[in-house]
Amino acid sequence: MHLRTAEVLFRESAPVDAVARHLLKAPAVGEEWAVDALVEASGQASCSGRAPEAIALLRRSLAEPLAASRLVRCSPRSAVWRSGPTVRPLYGI
Numbered sequence: 726m727h728l729r730t731a732e733v734l735f736r737e738s739a740p741v742d743a744v745a746r747h748l749l750k751a752p753a754v755g756e757e758w759a760v761d762a763l764v765e766a767s768g769q770a771s772c773s774g775r776a777p778e779a780i781a782l783l784r785r786s787l788a789e790p791l792a793a794s795r796l797v798r799c800s801p802r803s804a805v806w807r808s809g810p811t812v813r814p815l816y817g818i
Contacts, residue, residue, distance in 0.1 A: 727751040731759070741765045745782055753788045760789045 731747035735758055745766035748759055767782035 728754060731762070735762060742769060745785075749781065749785050753790065755790050760786050763789075 727747040727749075728751035731744050731751060731754075734744045734747065741762050744762040748754070748763055753759075763782050763786035767779045767786070770776075770782060771779035
């Protein structure tokens with residue numbers, strides 16, 4: 726159900742955070758649009774100070790089967806680093 730909803734929202738150009746909310750609850754899609762939505766929503770969450778949400782979105786993006794070169798861009802470390810000193814120790818950085 727969540728995957729189908731995410732697909733419909735994506736095709737209708739819904740806000741990326743709405744698409745990503747459904748992708749978080751869906752199994753891996755194996756499509757570039759899903760990763761793009763998750764990574765973009767993660768960036769928005771990070772810029773808005775919502776580090777835990779940004780990390781969850783990036784982690785979910787890593788569940789998608791992609792080329793290694795693309796996975797490097799989706800590292801949760803980038804979201805953790807921006808989140809401030811309260812989150813960094815949880816991840817050992």
